[in-house]
Amino acid sequence: MNAENRTIRSGRMHYCPVCGHTIAQRLIGDVMDELGIRERTIGTAPVGCAVLLYDYFNCDIIECPHGRIPAVATGIKRMRPDNIVFAYGGDGDLLSIGLAETIHCANRGENITMIFINNAVYGMTGGQMAPTTLIGQKTITTPEGRMSTETGSPLRICEMFATLSSPVFIERVAVHDAPHMQRAKQAIRKAFVNQIEGKGFSFVEVLSMCPTHWRMGGKESCQFVGNEMAGYFPIKKFRDVDG
Amino acid sequence: MEHEKMLVMGNVAMSEAAIRAGCRFYAGYPITPQNEVSEYLASKLPAAGGVFVQAESELAAINMVYGAASTGERAMTSSSSPGISLMQEAISFIAAAQIPCFIANIMRGGPGLGNIQGSQADYFQATRGGGHGDYRLIVLAPWSVQEMYDLTTLAFELGDKYQNPVMLLADGILGQMAEAIEFREPVAKKKVPKPWALTGCEGRKPNVIRTLYLQQKDALEEKNAELQAKYDKITAELQLSETRFAEDADIAVVAYGTPARIAHWAIKKAREQGVKVCLFRPITLWPFPVLELRKVARHCRKILVVEMSQGQMIEDVRLARIPATVVDPKIEFMGRGGGWYPKPKELLAKILEVAKP
Numbered sequence: 001m002n003a004e005n006r007t008i009r010s011g012r013m014h015y016c017p018v019c020g021h022t023i024a025q026r027l028i029g030d031v032m033d034e035l036g037i038r039e040r041t042i043g044t045a046p047v048g049c050a051v052l053l054y055d056y057f058n059c060d061i062i063e064c065p066h067g068r069i070p071a072v073a074t075g076i077k078r079m080r081p082d083n084i085v086f087a088y089g090g091d092g093d094l095l096s097i098g099l100a101e102t103i104h105c106a107n108r109g110e111n112i113t114m115i116f117i118n119n120a121v122y123g124m125t126g127g128q129m130a131p132t133t134l135i136g137q138k139t140i141t142t143p144e145g146r147m148s149t150e151t152g153s154p155l156r157i158c159e160m161f162a163t164l165s166s167p168v169f170i171e172r173v174a175v176h177d178a179p180h181m182q183r184a185k186q187a188i189r190k191a192f193v194n195q196i197e198g199k200g201f202s203f204v205e206v207l208s209m210c211p212t213h214w215r216m217g218g219k220e221s222c223q224f225v226g227n228e229m230a231g232y233f234p235i236k237k238f239r240d241v242d243g
Numbered sequence: 244m245e246h247e248k249m250l251v252m253g254n255v256a257m258s259e260a261a262i263r264a265g266c267r268f269y270a271g272y273p274i275t276p277q278n279e280v281s282e283y284l285a286s287k288l289p290a291a292g293g294v295f296v297q298a299e300s301e302l303a304a305i306n307m308v309y310g311a312a313s314t315g316e317r318a319m320t321s322s323s324s325p326g327i328s329l330m331q332e333a334i335s336f337i338a339a340a341q342i343p344c345f346i347a348n349i350m351r352g353g354p355g356l357g358n359i360q361g362s363q364a365d366y367f368q369a370t371r372g373g374g375h376g377d378y379r380l381i382v383l384a385p386w387s388v389q390e391m392y393d394l395t396t397l398a399f400e401l402g403d404k405y406q407n408p409v410m411l412l413a414d415g416i417l418g419q420m421a422e423a424i425e426f427r428e429p430v431a432k433k434k435v436p437k438p439w440a441l442t443g444c445e446g447r448k449p450n451v452i453r454t455l456y457l458q459q460k461d462a463l464e465e466k467n468a469e470l471q472a473k474y475d476k477i478t479a480e481l482q483l484s485e486t487r488f489a490e491d492a493d494i495a496v497v498a499y500g501t502p503a504r505i506a507h508w509a510i511k512k513a514r515e516q517g518v519k520v521c522l523f524r525p526i527t528l529w530p531f532p533v534l535e536l537r538k539v540a541r542h543c544r545k546i547l548v549v550e551m552s553q554g555q556m557i558e559d560v561r562l563a564r565i566p567a568t569v570v571d572p573k574i575e576f577m578g579r580g581g582g583w584y585p586k587p588k589e590l591l592a593k594i595l596e597v598a599k600p
Binding site: 039057062067068071078080084104 | 267268270294296298299300302303304306307308309310311312313314316318332333336441442443444445446449450451452453454455
């Protein structure tokens with residue numbers, strides 16, 4: 001495949017070194033290339049660091065108001081059922097301000113592919129607490145570390161989705177090392193194939209690094225995903241209608 | 244040409260007009276006094292090949308419309324005042340992205356949860372944009388069930404023509420009352436080309452619908468200038484109004500929606516008593532029909548503005564700067580908030596009072 005036909009445009013992304021967005025978006029792009037769906041796909045850009053994904057994806061893209069990705073994606077897919085629609089968003093977007101839209105989209109069983117980047121922090125706004133910030137994790141709005149007595153516990157969305165009957169595929173993956181990236185790619189691929197086959201709502205949560213706002217080095221932040229995040233957010237498949 | 248004549252509610256007339264105008268998508272959330280819209284479209288829109296979604300909130304509803312309309316299909320939502328407030332962020336996005344869509348606000352009393360009586364208290368919100376940033380909606384104001392139908396048809400045409408969201412602003416009385424109307428077929432049903440639509444990029448470069456302009460210097464300023472140029476064009480081309488009895492009038496009643504309808508009766512009664520009074524009825528609230536208002540009112544010594552609010556459109560009447568050819572017309576007001584509407588005799592008495600030298 002020559003460069004101009006690839007889903008991910010050549011050139012640099014603006015993300016910080018070791019950021020999970022870079023890896024997740026390249027995995028999505030690889031899957032779209034392998035499935036040959038770039039020209040059929042309509043993507044959604046979230047608000048946050050990944051808003052600029054329309055500069056990286058060589059396909060139709062719409063930028064959504066914060067939290068409303070699942071609603072915008074619903075409107076697109078209902079009008080264009082033969083197109084492939086992916087919804088891409090972070091923990092602030094999908095789990096905080098847009099939690100209602102996220103859950104209702106899943107519960108309606110919209111035939112879309114939703115990729116959720118969980119890096120336990122708000123990136124673009126400078127490192128505030130996210131709904132998925134771990135207990136004890138320091139952010140600029142939890143300077144002493146997150147305390148469950150004040151802010152509750154990190155939201156586990158895969159586990160919540162597993163209580164719904166509509167989603168056909170729910171998996172939590174991570175991108176902190178090569179084996180996990182491979183597994184993440186397989187999950188993303190399955191989430192797209194399900195949509196192509198008209199099966200229904202498919203969801204992949206990606207545990208991701210944010211070294212800048214975690215105030216960690218690259219290696220340390222990868223270890224944080226593998227040890228701390230994976231300890232609270234188990235890396236596993238929660239549902240696959242195909243078994 | 245023979246047309247079907249049907250006795251229907253305003254909300255139903257609007258819904259049927261949307262279907263006949265080729266609307267393919269509706270999303271909405273229940274709120275009184277516009278629930279007949281979703282009740283009607285839940286069965287009729289799918290039967291016509293469209294999609295009906297009961298959304299989890301007004302936020303979701305308008306964003307579903309944003310997505311659906313971004314594919315180039317005609318799409319709409321409807322709500323009433325508090326629900327329209329919830330939609331404002333997305334309406335700003337849709338206006339910024341220049342995506343046509345249709346939004347109906349069947350207004351109820353406010354502020355806050357207010358009540359469920361008809362009202363016109365959302366005039367400022369509708370005509371000044373409503374959400375954040377410099378933008379405008381085209382705002383249409385029906386005064387009858389027939390116009391609930393006709394202006395809905397027009398709204399879809401104008402949306403496509405100007406690539407802009409269009410709002411139908413009607414008080415709850417118009418949504419709820421029934422009249423015999425004609426279901427007219429849209430004149431121009433042909434599809435406007437929408438090369439910007441998201442349909443998948445096969446055979447063309449990818450389309451991106453966005454409203455963020457962070458990176459390039461001056462890009463957002465240029466985007467604002469582009470929008471303003473469009474708003475100036477709309478202002479020049481689209482000032483719609485209706486005037487009755489202007490020929491000899493030295494008093495003008497300015498009203499839209501239900502108060503205009505009541506004023507029409509009161510004006511006829513006043514004229515029977517020799518009072519030279521006319522009706523000026525804006526049909527576009529944005530752009531406000533200043534040119535025609537100046538013409539109609541320039542020989543008037545008094546202008547009476549009647550609104551189902553504490554007084555909002557009256558500011559546009561003042562801003563119209565009616566040239567004083569005889570005397571500087573005195574602008575009087577009749578209106579109250581909270582679900583009040585002018586009783587016919589009450590309004591007649593007000594006209595007679597205003598008419599006193």
